[in-house]
Amino acid sequence: MTHLALVRHGQTDWNLAKRIQGSTDIPLNATGRAEAARTALVLGRDSWDAILTSPLGRAVETAQIIADSLDLGEPQIVPGLVERHYGEAEGLDSVELHERFPGLTFVPGRETHAEVRTRVHAALIEIAEARPGQSVIVVCHGGVISALVRFATGGGRPRPDERIPNGSIHYFSYLGGVLRLDEFNGEPVNELALEAEQAAPQLTNPS
Numbered sequence: 023m024t025h026l027a028l029v030r031h032g033q034t035d036w037n038l039a040k041r042i043q044g045s046t047d048i049p050l051n052a053t054g055r056a057e058a059a060r061t062a063l064v065l066g067r068d069s070w071d072a073i074l075t076s077p078l079g080r081a082v083e084t085a086q087i088i089a090d091s092l093d094l095g096e097p098q099i100v101p102g103l104v105e106r107h108y109g110e111a112e113g114l115d116s117v118e119l120h121e122r123f124p125g126l127t128f129v130p131g132r133e134t135h136a137e138v139r140t141r142v143h144a145a146l147i148e149i150a151e152a153r154p155g156q157s158v159i160v161v162c163h164g165g166v167i168s169a170l171v172r173f174a175t176g177g178g179r180p181r182p183d184e185r186i187p188n189g190s191i192h193y194f195s196y197l198g199g200v201l202r203l204d205e206f207n208g209e210p211v212n213e214l215a216l217e218a219e220q221a222a223p224q225l226t227n228p229s
Contacts, residue, residue, distance in 0.1 A: 023197040024150040025157040027065060028167050031076075031084040032057035033188040041115050044108035044165075047079050057189030058084040062091035064191060070094060071156040074149060076103040076163060084189075085161040097161070102145025105163035107133045139169045143201075146170060150196035167192055174203040179211070 032054025036043045050058070065088060075085035075097040085097035109131020111119055123129050133141075142162075149158060164186040171179050171186075174194060180186065186207065193205040203211050 023155065023195055024153050026146070026150060026194040026196065027070075027157070027159045028170065028192045028194060029061055029065075029084065029088070029159060029161045030164050030167055030186050030188055030190050031078075031080040031161060032061075032087075034080050036113075037188060039115065041113055042108050042111050042119065043080075044105055044112040045078070046112045050080050050083050054080065054084070054188060055087060058087040059091065061189045061191060062088040065159060066092055069157060070159055072098065072153065073159040073161065074098045074100050074103070075161040076105065076166070077101055078104060078163070081161045081163065085159075088159060088161065094159070100145055100149065100160075102141055102148075103160065103162045103166055106138045106165040106169075107131060109133075135169070138165060139173055142166045142169050143173055146194075147196070147201065150201070170194070170201070171203055171206065174201045175211070179203065179206055 032050045034043065034048040034054055035051050036046075036048045038051065038053075061084075070092060073085050073089045073092075073094045075081045077099045081103075082097065082099065089095060089097050109129050111123065111129045111132060114122065146160070149160065167186050168180060171192065184206070186192070190207045191205075192203070192207060195202050195204055205211060
């Protein structure tokens with residue numbers, strides 16, 4: 023079994039301003055660096071074999087802060103972990119987004135959810151299968167983590183009210199071709215409860 027701790031990078035100025043970052047390379051701010059240091063303290067309670075990261079600077083710097091704290095060496099860059107490409111929506115806040123693209127019917131250059139899911143799932147499975155029996159930290163992005171959580175839970179998580187904060191940690195395990203979500207931002211995931219959530223729409227909306 024491979025154990026994976028997926029970490030969202032620390033805060034940037036665009037996070038603070040609620041602007042869409044996507045693949046735009048925005049650096050951490052002072053708060054983001056402090057968040058990375060606090061995340062390293064939490065991760066330091068366990069033993070880790072390696073740390074990998076998205077190629078974007080905010081993730082690389084977060085990973086380096088964690089790696090330095092835990093003596094893990096240079097983080098390995100994995101291109102497939104880059105955040106969703108939002109195309110011409112990048113840099114916009116929510117008001118500007120809806121003014122420029124009413125209804126969000128089409129945003130030039132934006133990756134679809136299916137494209138993101140396929141890309142990041144392949145990248146994470148490659149990481150897991152290359153490191154059987156290891157525990158690995160993976161620093162990436164909110165959209166990447168959200169896509170993997172949805173995949174691992176069959177759409178059961180994240181719930182509409184759940185967010186993926188900067189610096190948060192989400193624990194997965196991989197064995198026999200199956201990716202499982204074990205803990206979501208400090209909350210252990212109960213598989214029985216998750217199965218009940220997934221079944222609920224079928225019970226309330228019979229075909």
